[in-house]
Amino acid sequence: MKFGIVTFPGSNCDHDTFHAITDALGEEAVYLWHKERDLAGSDVIVLPGGFSYGDYLRAGAIARFSPIMNEVAAHARRGGPVLGICNGFQIACEAGLLPGALLRNESLKFVSEPARLRVENADTLFTNRYVKGAILTMPIAHGDGRYTADAKVLDRLEGDGQVVFRYVHGPGDSDEYWSPNGAMRAIAGIVSDAGNVMGLMPHPERAVDELLGSRDGLGIFESMLARVAA
Amino acid sequence: MSQFRVALHIIPRRGLLDPQGKAVADALQTLGFSSVRDVHVGRHVVVELQAKDASSAEREARAMCEKLLANPVTEDFEVANVSAA
Numbered sequence: 658m659k660f661g662i663v664t665f666p667g668s669n670c671d672h673d674t675f676h677a678i679t680d681a682l683g684e685e686a687v688y689l690w691h692k693e694r695d696l697a698g699s700d701v702i703v704l705p706g707g708f709s710y711g712d713y714l715r716a717g718a719i720a721r722f723s724p725i726m727n728e729v730a731a732h733a734r735r736g737g738p739v740l741g742i743c744n745g746f747q748i749a750c751e752a753g754l755l756p757g758a759l760l761r762n763e764s765l766k767f768v769s770e771p772a773r774l775r776v777e778n779a780d781t782l783f784t785n786r787y788v789k790g791a792i793l794t795m796p797i798a799h800g801d802g803r804y805t806a807d808a809k810v811l812d813r814l815e816g817d818g819q820v821v822f823r824y825v826h827g828p829g830d831s832d833e834y835w836s837p838n839g840a841m842r843a844i845a846g847i848v849s850d851a852g853n854v855m856g857l858m859p860h861p862e863r864a865v866d867e868l869l870g871s872r873d874g875l876g877i878f879e880s881m882l883a884r885v886a887a
Numbered sequence: 888m889s890q891f892r893v894a895l896h897i898i899p900r901r902g903l904l905d906p907q908g909k910a911v912a913d914a915l916q917t918l919g920f921s922s923v924r925d926v927h928v929g930r931h932v933v934v935e936l937q938a939k940d941a942s943s944a945e946r947e948a949r950a951m952c953e954k955l956l957a958n959p960v961t962e963d964f965e966v967a968n969v970s971a972a
Contacts, residue, residue: 714930715958751958758960763906805903805961839904 661699670706674862681865691723704745717747746856757806763839767800786876793873795859802838802858822846891944892972898929
């Protein structure tokens, strides 16, 4: 299976994502420069973390006008999988691939720490290798991660099982929800109506090896492989 | 066609948490400005453009806000001023 990783000016997690896919998952990955207009035959598109265009105007606001985003949107419309991580989540929201927006953290501080996440839906393209209710650890590193949408959208996301990950309190095994960034209803990750686009603020690509403290993120890549390659 | 200068205010939607505005309001109160009730921090964008008259310059700028300059989910905008540049 081939993963296409889009590199925008200011992306900085593209190499970590490449490592996760090629070394930890053992699949093929290519970098796609944002000026390109061709997805190079990729089965899955990853919009990686970073600070595309220096977060000018709003995080992700300018990146969505990069030439390759037309192809990414067409790929998504065809049902192709798109994974937006951190800045990639912000870009996906700005591009209208996912509902809502990511605003400045409630604390106004950049948060960089391991976060504990609860799997709220294990029946998606991105989470089928997890167990519903499982608590995962993945790093978060962002200044604009406060997921925001109006109440109607939030109710619909919850009702349709589109809230995939929520932040829970840590350490320990408490499953009490909390938001390290003030995210509404502690939302850390969501999927689109059709289920083929996922955005999340935590970094699964930085959690693929025990040496780095966790390999809980690998399941997202394994889930995509299981579903797409099948 | 003439040149116009359109000034736009983009502000967080009322009712949404605005931590930056709140931090500034707290700082102002600490400084002794006890009259302060609320502060909202947004962006001020100035666009210079060609248009046939002021009203079409404003219409164009509003379309820019709807499509890019403001996020329709979280922000509101207003045209603060249109002047000949």
